[in-house]
Amino acid sequence: MAREPHLSNSSSLAGRNCLVLGAGGFIGTNLCHRLAGSGATVLGFGRNRKEDTFAGSRIDWRQGEFRDSSTLARAVEGQHVVFHLISGSTPESSNHDPAGDVESNVLTTLRLLDLCRSEGVERVVFASSGGTVYGVPQTVPITETAHTDPICSYGIGKLAIEKYLGLYKHLHGLDSVVLRIANPYGPFQSARRRQGVVAAMIRQALDKKGFEIWGDGEVVRDFLHIDDVVNAMIAAAGFAGPARVMNVGSGTGLSINRIADDIEALIGRAVPRTYLPARPADVPVNVLDISLIQRELDWKPRISWQDGLARTVEWARA
């Protein structure tokens, strides 16, 4: 028997105060636009000036460092929903300074959670990492109950934050939903900031530099279009069921070489490939099982890989 998903009605964020932490980043920019479009009152928080990105929109912008508690406190004031998308590291960079990683991610998030408690925030939606918290999987697709043995500090930090969210719910009733997001791609993903392999490879192809591929290109990842990620985040904000930690992915895996092939096909020419040494933080395969979120949030990926990649190449060209 199919049962009803636990959902508030879809307009539940209209008129609600939503804070997006990391609003200047790839996911944050897309999320802010969608939230504003759905009638939410949106405050974007980030370290860089982004007034231009949000000019003409109904999104307020607050520039600040995540570690600056007083600026953060003013941003959290009066918010109903807080989307926490900030990370001070990448999977690869985090391994060079695990202690710095813990300080900039876990400790700052603990201060955020204390602010959310005292401000009476109703829900925190946390962008965890489906690509790193599991480490090398024993089976794919990976369910939420699989072992979590990250091979990068970034993944350990995300996992620690997930556990602290659970603790704050237990101790203080602070409500949260954790989304373990696969590899998102799409508009506003930067090719330079090592945010994502798809953006980097499209840029390499368009700039005629040639693909630079870490390892033999046979590592497999789960790519999801940003619009689908944003849909999941908004659904998570209004979710009323008991599930606390959910995978968000496409449910299918693609190799890096396959991405190269597909970009070549879209731009209509071959691109030379340089294979670099494999990186220690790269797991050989990562594909997420998405049955839980499909069941609980009535969410599913709506943008196919072929369509999403074509749109992203168009955006990068423009």
Add this chain to the structure above:
Amino acid sequence: MAREPHLSNSSSLAGRNCLVLGAGGFIGTNLCHRLAGSGATVLGFGRNRKEDTFAGSRIDWRQGEFRDSSTLARAVEGQHVVFHLISGSTPESSNHDPAGDVESNVLTTLRLLDLCRSEGVERVVFASSGGTVYGVPQTVPITETAHTDPICSYGIGKLAIEKYLGLYKHLHGLDSVVLRIANPYGPFQSARRRQGVVAAMIRQALDKKGFEIWGDGEVVRDFLHIDDVVNAMIAAAGFAGPARVMNVGSGTGLSINRIADDIEALIGRAVPRTYLPARPADVPVNVLDISLIQRELDWKPRISWQDGLARTVEWARA
């Protein structure tokens, strides 16, 4: 088919340099004595003066704070095996300051692991917490593959350290074994430092103060005599198999009320009981499944509860 446990020979620590971090504490004091007795060269490290405790033994003592990197670096120098037993908090206290907990436990341990890497330490044996890393169990006894959702910051910190040990093995080849230890009891456990309910209750009974019991006394814990814990730690130091994380417990559960009954029986008189409000960090039940360590280390609990409790009452009286 029974297979051979992966064990180095039992005298493997003779002549080896062993550093015990937290040597002045309950587990550390017992471990140091046993290591010295087995012919290891033992350096005990801790924050308080413990020369008296170890006077006349072959144990060297180094007084220092765990967060003092230069003192710690000198202690790690030339060591083969490092036993890491230090914790800057208790399950209950950790929830009052999670950020301080992360700083004093996770960050300091990361510095230790960097020192162990650069000094070429052969193995780290880490005392994790079987009583807190699992949180509220879905089934008992709890296997190592069970969910880990701690309801105290102490447990989250232990879990994060476990993950970092896995990462340092992956990235740098630093070898380690994690023991998720149940509730140890026995000689040298302090009744005052909230180290253990058994020591506290024996003291309350002998001092005729009456038992002070958090909650209704029906919470169930897995109690293990310190000699069995020390046996497991020494076996873990010489273990050559692939298992990295193992439970160490008795495999059976006892309620706090049952402990009160047993202490009364041993001292031959009734002790008044005061029931205090339950504490948020207390899980209702915790009993560890010990099949993995029994199989891998050829270890088993050798001291029965009745015998161990009787010896501990004797020790407390003396």
